[in-house]
Amino acid sequence: MRENASLEEIKRAYREQVKKYHPDKYQDNPLRELAEEKLREINEAYEYLLKNHGQGTYSSGSYSYGGYSEFQTVRDYIMRNDFYAAERELNKINNRNDEWFYLMGIIYVNRGNYSQGYSYIKRAAEMNPYNEEYRDALNRLNNSYRNYNTQYYNAPRRDNDDCCQICAWLYCTDCLCECCGGDFISCC
Structure with missing residues (x-):
């Protein structure tokens, strides 16, 4: 050159x-x-x-050669929370490189489709594993998924949620007091 x-x-x-x-x-x-x-x-x-050359660039670490302005327009829509316009603009871009997949993932995550968004962001990180922006987004999604599962699966169980315990209480109540409807409750 x-x-x-x-x-x-x-x-x-x-x-x-x-x-x-x-x-x-x-x-x-x-x-x-x-x-x-x-x-x-x-x-x-x-x-x-x-x-x-006096040109500003968006430094995403991407090896995109589809054009600076195309992806920047999509990022601008995302920053304004206009995800439908961002997706519409992104679908106009033919160059499906790592930045394309990353931005599509961000759009899906922000619209509530975490599974599809995760898939796109993961693909972007696989295509360009050296991009910190992609890795950080993927790590944040992985951490939030782990936190959600930890909260759900490690939640304390209450004894009164046990179906057999409830059935036993109803049976005892029925035996002690005929006001619960008589002898129609049987053992599970």
Whole structure:
């Protein structure tokens, strides 16, 4: 890359490098880790070059090359809690990369569909395991799930909730006092 490259040349070179070193091309290859490392370097260089050209970037650590403004528009809708508009904008984006899955997960979680949201965020974290934003969101979801289960399964059980105990009380009441309707209660 020459020193005075235009913004378009930088973007074109970036897209070529992302395609070349994208981890999905190295799924079952021992070079996968090397490709991921190279991709991180490419992202850092790209963000540096954009900042020096006077362009602001949203630093998500993503190797998205679908365009800054597309995902930023979705993030803006999410920040305004307009999740339907965010989903509509996100579905217009053809580049289903890690950021796409992350944002879709955030939308689903905020709309109350935790299971689907978790799946999307988990996929984003698997696609780009070095992205702290994705890992933090996944960890928060895992922790809230663990806390919920701990509260539910470790809740103290009351003896009066036991069906047999209730039946025994009714039987004793029926034996002692005929005002409960006579001898129609039988043992469970």
